[in-house]
Amino acid sequence: MPKRQDASPPAPTSPPPPATRAHALVTAALRIVDEGGLEALTMRRLADANKLQLPAIYRVFSNKQALLDEMAEAILAKALPDGNEQDWEAEVTLVARQLRQALLAQREGARIVGGSYAAKRHSLTLAERLVGVMRRAGFNGVAALWATSTVFCYVLGEALEQQGLTDDARDRLAFPGARQTYPQLFSTPVEEILNFDDRFAFGLGLILGGLREQIPGKDLP
Structure with missing residues (x-):
């Protein structure tokens, strides 16, 4: 009877694609602002909240202004109504x-x-x-x-x-x-x-x- 082989170890999880990662970071950043105000948001705090090293944040957003620009986009995404008025x-x-x-x-x-x-x-x-x-x-x-x-x-x-x-x-x-x-x-x-x-x-x-x-x-x- 052939010897049973152990199951192969799971393949390492690949990192999420850039767009998905950026969306998750923006959501987390908006949550930090909700809890502590805009002054509470730092790149270091965002990294800690997502259990990431700081360089991982800067690979997605080159600086804090780039992050804020995407946060503004997330807010404006909810600003357009679905319907239209004739007048x-x-x-x-x-x-x-x-x-x-x-x-x-x-x-x-x-x-x-x-x-x-x-x-x-x-x-x-x-x-x-x-x-x-x-x-x-x-x-x-x-x-x-x-x-x-x-x-x-x-x-x-x-x-x-x-x-x-x-x-x-x-x-x-x-x-x-x-x-x-x-x-x-x-x-x-x-x-x-x-x-x-x-x-x-x-x-x-x-x-x-x-x-x-x-x-x-x-x-x-």
């Missing part, structure tokens, strides 16, 4: 709200996206969609580009301020002597400055109204 104003509103939601869903999402100027797939797709909407509204060339930038920067700025809100912000609005020192400001319901949802809708409405008035060839009264 250009409704479409801009839909995209702006979805972008805001994506930024706010990630801790420091606005800082991450605002610090990245990389021309990548999702950032270009978002710009392409907004420029297309602006062209449908009647803007062309630089006007379509700047109208797109106006909407994007408004959403980004609003999300940035909201994410920078501290627990004592409301209390700091009412410091002693504030009403006497700044009577014009405090003649308004100043606490409403922290009503981010309604203020976002109001500001977006102002932008849409301004764009409406600038449409080339628009019939004036």
Whole structure:
């Protein structure tokens, strides 16, 4: 009877392909930011969290900015709504709200996206969609580009301020002597400055109204 041979040892596991590895590292980096803020993210901490040596991280991302650019891409991937609106104003509103939601869903999402100027797939797709909407509204060339930038920067700025809100912000609005020192400001319901949802809708409405008035060839009264 032939002697039974021992089973061959399992073949060593090959490392995941670069795209898969990058996706896993970006997910881990966003988790670190969620837990400790953007300052908590270092390449060393990312390596430790993934049980990797630091050089393995740098083989995927040449530096921290390259990592942040991919983190911005991951956030913007969730910014584009699936549906489309026939009316250009409704479409801009839909995209702006979805972008805001994506930024706010990630801790420091606005800082991450605002610090990245990389021309990548999702950032270009978002710009392409907004420029297309602006062209449908009647803007062309630089006007379509700047109208797109106006909407994007408004959403980004609003999300940035909201994410920078501290627990004592409301209390700091009412410091002693504030009403006497700044009577014009405090003649308004100043606490409403922290009503981010309604203020976002109001500001977006102002932008849409301004764009409406600038449409080339628009019939004036």
